[in-house]
Amino acid sequence: MALKTADEYLDSIRARKLTVFYRGEPMDSVVDHPVAKAAADCVADVYSAALDESLAPLMTRTSPLVDEVVNASNILWRSRDDLLNRVEWERAVGRRTGRGALRSPGLDAINSLAIVTQQCDQAKGTEYHQRLLAFIERVQREDLAVSGAMTDVRGDRSKRPGEQADPDMFVRVVKQDADGIYLRGAKAHQTSAVHCHEHVVLPMTCGPDETEYAVACAVASDTPGITHIFSRQPSDSRRAEGAPLDVGLPAFAGCESLMIFEDVFVPHERVFLCGEAEYTQELVRYFGSFHRFCYGGCKVGIADVVIGAASLIAEANGVRNKSAVRNKLTEMVHLNETMYACGVAAAAKGWQTSAGTFSPDIGLANVTKLNVTRFPFEIARLAADIAGGAMLTLPSQADLDHPELGAHVRKYMAGNPSVPTQQRMALFRLLEFLTHGSGAVYFLHESLHGAGAPEAMRIILRREVDLSPFETAARNLLAGA
Amino acid sequence: MALKTADEYLDSIRARKLTVFYRGEPMDSVVDHPVAKAAADCVADVYSAALDESLAPLMTRTSPLVDEVVNASNILWRSRDDLLNRVEWERAVGRRTGRGALRSPGLDAINSLAIVTQQCDQAKGTEYHQRLLAFIERVQREDLAVSGAMTDVRGDRSKRPGEQADPDMFVRVVKQDADGIYLRGAKAHQTSAVHCHEHVVLPMTCGPDETEYAVACAVASDTPGITHIFSRQPSDSRRAEGAPLDVGLPAFAGCESLMIFEDVFVPHERVFLCGEAEYTQELVRYFGSFHRFCYGGCKVGIADVVIGAASLIAEANGVRNKSAVRNKLTEMVHLNETMYACGVAAAAKGWQTSAGTFSPDIGLANVTKLNVTRFPFEIARLAADIAGGAMLTLPSQADLDHPELGAHVRKYMAGNPSVPTQQRMALFRLLEFLTHGSGAVYFLHESLHGAGAPEAMRIILRREVDLSPFETAARNLLAGA
């Protein structure tokens, strides 16, 4: 069984030499630094979950590639059940961590590459698919965490890669030699990239005269020439203060970084596309749609926590049985289950690709995500409505722990006497974290922009959903038809 | 193969003696009367579709009960595929007819009774399940159209059956004898009941002191004592004017009636519940949820027609390529596919009942319907937005056909020269029909109230969706947890 424990995973990341800066200072350890630790623990949780008896049926699969049980984050999907299963484990991990399954982008990267490399090889006689399978085999055997490095910094967004003032606004191949290729550029807001063993670099859509940008490859995280600038998030520095109550969700978190490539060398056997610009649109379409689909599990799981917290706060405020509160909770559940239903449906209408793997329905995957760009915001608003004003105006843990002030805080922050005041405060802070703190980066902002902004879904829907059968249906019913 | 042709079906209904009134006059033939004909043809279409080669895989199933191919409207669901399939054929029929599959309530009636009769028999030693199977067998063999007669008129809605001023506000058993039972009361707005061979009467939820109301049974449509008052619908009389252009959708329609029972006799072998009030809530819950689930196909199919018509009108107006129009069409598609996704997900998360049949996920079935109470209204608004003012202010067919006026109409109702003016007018009338004419009864009003008003879904969601796992998830993540 090719499964690392959480500790083995954390040690394996500790062992890597990375160049990471946070607020202008080198971050010595991305595993133990107070601002990064919870994010590392969140990746580690995907390892733990695979070894958890109750979750193992969701979190693991036997891979025919290596004939071993591997983490479901690293498989090629071989059935509709694999897809349905993914929605379930994404939701489970989202619900466990309040953040989500941080190995997902890599999963989408290998599955989208599997399709496109097979197509490219067949048409052009390249050997990318075989290289990819070899890479996946190693990833499965060693149970590696893989990031999907897609989003370029993009500079002036009205301009294509080749039109930018600075040609490095999209990651590109600046040199090729007998041994491999050299990458320059930067990938923006790379989720948990500092906590991954491998990065799968993917291109944006390229035109025929932009072949230098048409590159996909795997890069080991400790390859020389990679620098991370670790992002600031709302209230991030609270994690360094030693007051977990103020953090809200002390155990888990996400992180992202600006990942800069300064002429990074990648050997040929790790290259999965290089110059075949005509395949980039398909690759982007698959990668984006796969990742959009997974939000029907992942963000739903976070929303489960938001709903649970809102319900507990209602209890702590003494109003859980009021019909106005119950109506709001029901609406939150309704919106959340709608997102989930879209993810499930995209899986249930999945289909087998020419590579033998399975893809969720592309249209429904985008429908899923378009709802995800809207509903978490309304769920967050309703949670804040239920919570009341104290959610963002609480005294601090230091006030609570203060020898004299503490009595004031305990007296005046008390609600329903059957709920301990400290728990009531912790609930407010959890909701603050998820909707206005660094958790909001994932529950709200990533819901909006992860795997593309709403406009990207609309463009796909326009392309994927052919209106002509609807028009034919209408025409058939007309008077005189 | 136990499948009637459409003509055989229509003849079989023509042969029945029914008591039906429309606008104070007896309706001689519910098949041939100009106001009822299109609704009869719509039921007939479900027969045609089963014999249509391309649709047969959706519309038919081999039933183990009779070991024959039967219409999918009459089966007990035996797998998740049966459920997924249902969403598909509901959508297909909705799209073919602009109205929907009118044998669906009967389908939900037999499937909900299958579960509850099995439970009742097991607990109480009754023999309802066997009787039901015998009934279904006959229905399958003879390919009968079955209505689901659930909704009582209910009088004062703040009062329970037993509290009403008039005890007949809910259908009840007024007498029992050795041969059978006698029903009195009325069922409100019974969809296509006049076009069905059999009515399956179902109870509302009853309390332990309301056993006379706890009755389920099958009643042949020509049983003495049944009177139908056929409903008026918006613009219904246009069908009697001989101007199909003004009708909008001349081929198909729906209809409903107030179905009155005056001490109607039902033999014991057709009775599936009688006095076991404790089973009525479950029965209502299953029947309602099954029917709510199907709207994720049926109403989606009608919306396909609305979207198609809106797109064609945009073409006829010369603006199909404007980005504002395309954005609206994309939003309509998005909302529609969201409803569809919910139906698919309810099926994909289906489960096997104690009766051996399959049920869709009850929570997701209600989520489906709650979206259906909202999105068709926005789809209709967007369609009207695209169509423009002429949709509700068109000259009539008589104006178009008039020897002199006709030239004016053709000249001034012209739009994009590549679309014939008469087609443009027919498109406006089709949209008028679906959103403000008698089609709106189904696309909008039934979407709101069919199988229960939005409040009913909320109540089920409150009951079905247990918040405690969400609360546990939140509690696990609290500081100090």
Place this chain on the structure above:
Amino acid sequence: MALKTADEYLDSIRARKLTVFYRGEPMDSVVDHPVAKAAADCVADVYSAALDESLAPLMTRTSPLVDEVVNASNILWRSRDDLLNRVEWERAVGRRTGRGALRSPGLDAINSLAIVTQQCDQAKGTEYHQRLLAFIERVQREDLAVSGAMTDVRGDRSKRPGEQADPDMFVRVVKQDADGIYLRGAKAHQTSAVHCHEHVVLPMTCGPDETEYAVACAVASDTPGITHIFSRQPSDSRRAEGAPLDVGLPAFAGCESLMIFEDVFVPHERVFLCGEAEYTQELVRYFGSFHRFCYGGCKVGIADVVIGAASLIAEANGVRNKSAVRNKLTEMVHLNETMYACGVAAAAKGWQTSAGTFSPDIGLANVTKLNVTRFPFEIARLAADIAGGAMLTLPSQADLDHPELGAHVRKYMAGNPSVPTQQRMALFRLLEFLTHGSGAVYFLHESLHGAGAPEAMRIILRREVDLSPFETAARNLLAGA
């Protein structure tokens, strides 16, 4: 006092010879024809209201032009109070009639022309303003009903007037001579035009090479060469059946017609713009914005009736005190008062034009209307939600009046015993009329398209609302600013 009674008004219209067709037949009297009568009575109501003691302070003003008390539908606005007052009387008339104040388009026509003719005269030495004042003087003295004839049929909407295959898709001057001008073309869906004494013809926005389309003038309704094709509306023919219960709102209605000009002669003294294409955009902007602003009263008044009917139905159903019902009514009130507030604010921020008249705030006028394109649809949906399924599936009046069936109808359509069954039925029909019958043409469809589709408001908002002060505000607050 220059005020006609309702009967004087109706007689004055009866006396006119008009060419009007309905369903291919000449309509002998637009006042007495069963399908047109209620619409005539609705215009008449604006006359009655002006003579009603309690409404006179709203409905009348002393005009300095004629130094007499005149109907507020015919004044030039001379203060913010005139504007605020307009919102109030529009709401009052909407609430009285369920339809609205049918002389409003003429009011907007004279007020927009007052500004633009003054500007044109000043710049170009024309004498349009004086002609307009003379026209208004006569209109005030004789208390005439004036229509605003703006919307051309427009043919292919992607093409400008001069680009159409048929040059008559926009009304144009086909000939000029010493006495006057000759108009050809058609105006689409002209609200109550058949019930007006005068039409003020207005142009759409024209380019410099489209001067033949740049025409504004007053045309007496009985001028030779004008033909009306009376529109069909949902359920329109119920008014001819003699069953007022089925009509829903028997007393009042709206109507519109396709008004065709076959080389209609207009003497010069009635021409207010002819060829000055550069003024058409301003004219359209003012006319459109003035009319949009008035919807903050007019549609609000209809919504008052919808809300009142929904509340009474809730009572008739026995559920007026349920919190779910009260929440829906409160939301309906909230949405409605928001539309009203926008109209009031547009008036309160009014300003004096260069012609000395007052204009509402143009931005807020468009904000008003953009809300009106949305909220009535949600109000209608909530009303239908409260009403329940019977709203569109009622037995007819003939069923109720039938010697035998009547007893069934009275028994089974009964609700709350304290509300007569016939009143309950009348309430359902009133809501049917307003949301799915011919009243929906005004409450919903005109709300969407009257005075321009939502896109038109967005275009104005983009133009009127300068973002640069907002950008300056943001820039001032930046770090380092």
Place this chain on the structure above:
Amino acid sequence: MALKTADEYLDSIRARKLTVFYRGEPMDSVVDHPVAKAAADCVADVYSAALDESLAPLMTRTSPLVDEVVNASNILWRSRDDLLNRVEWERAVGRRTGRGALRSPGLDAINSLAIVTQQCDQAKGTEYHQRLLAFIERVQREDLAVSGAMTDVRGDRSKRPGEQADPDMFVRVVKQDADGIYLRGAKAHQTSAVHCHEHVVLPMTCGPDETEYAVACAVASDTPGITHIFSRQPSDSRRAEGAPLDVGLPAFAGCESLMIFEDVFVPHERVFLCGEAEYTQELVRYFGSFHRFCYGGCKVGIADVVIGAASLIAEANGVRNKSAVRNKLTEMVHLNETMYACGVAAAAKGWQTSAGTFSPDIGLANVTKLNVTRFPFEIARLAADIAGGAMLTLPSQADLDHPELGAHVRKYMAGNPSVPTQQRMALFRLLEFLTHGSGAVYFLHESLHGAGAPEAMRIILRREVDLSPFETAARNLLAGA
């Protein structure tokens, strides 16, 4: 002229001895402490604005009480113009500061007390009104900043003041003597209370047996026995880091505190209500509605900044002219102007109270606020949509200022070359501040809960908006009416 300069104001606050704790430590100076300074400067800005020539006409009024020019934050409203003016200056200050006019709660406190004290005095022979006028006179002459201390901590929210386990969950009078009264309890999240000279304490609604809670009075901010616990806000500690870029809006902010009263003495001449429980509901209704009304200016002004920042980011991203972006900006403007229109309308429909002062329309004030509980959230979502992913994942100022990293940041955070990269970063941070940082406490959370949660508006609307005229209107139009 009784107007302080900003510096005079700041010095006057510096001079006061207050007991304030932040994160368990005494806050030495609420003016100069890095976390509190920007909030003090925001109050100071209301002083500056009154002396700013261009704003003085909005920000000041001549008060008949003192016959001097005073700050508009301290007046009794004497006309509809005073009310309209208030909407304007609230918006102006919101737009200047991104936070709002922090002396507003005191303004609402004195205006609501003016009405209720006059009523109480007249009915009961008390002399509260005179005391209040004397207080206002001093406040005007000395140009004092006054807080409105309304919101009690409330404990178990299902319980009334007298039912709580701890009687101090609502501020109450624990003792009275010849000189005055003694207050115990705490007021929750008191906006800028630490920066005010005076607190006007107001009661929640009390029952006849809860007279000890029915207390209104003025308390000087440095009265012994008052302790503030200063709230933590999202990202609050960034202000102490010395990196203004990371703060987002370095110049201004808000703050609030839990304000605890430990048997605080208040002399009788400062008491405005004491035991007259029957007046508390009216007082709450007026105070709440006045404050709700002002959000139609204040929150609109903040939204102006959000819209401006979004537009500038679109420019910095190179996409300001894309139609998708312009549509979103137009929708943001539309929503914002709708809130503004509601505030203006509430003012325009203002009326004179029995105290001679003016009140905005209570219904429309609550309609204003109910929209404010919704639209800022959608405006924030649309702003985030336009901004893109970088808004919450930016490198820090330290990274930008770093000798080596800085080049990377400048290279890869560049967008449209005509916008400096640092300005682009500052724009992201400004939006982060306003929607997820401590600015979100005001733009979003206070919009939801300030002056009461949405439920409070709904309750008022149910009470204030009498449905019976709507019902009468519907009844008048019924068939047979």
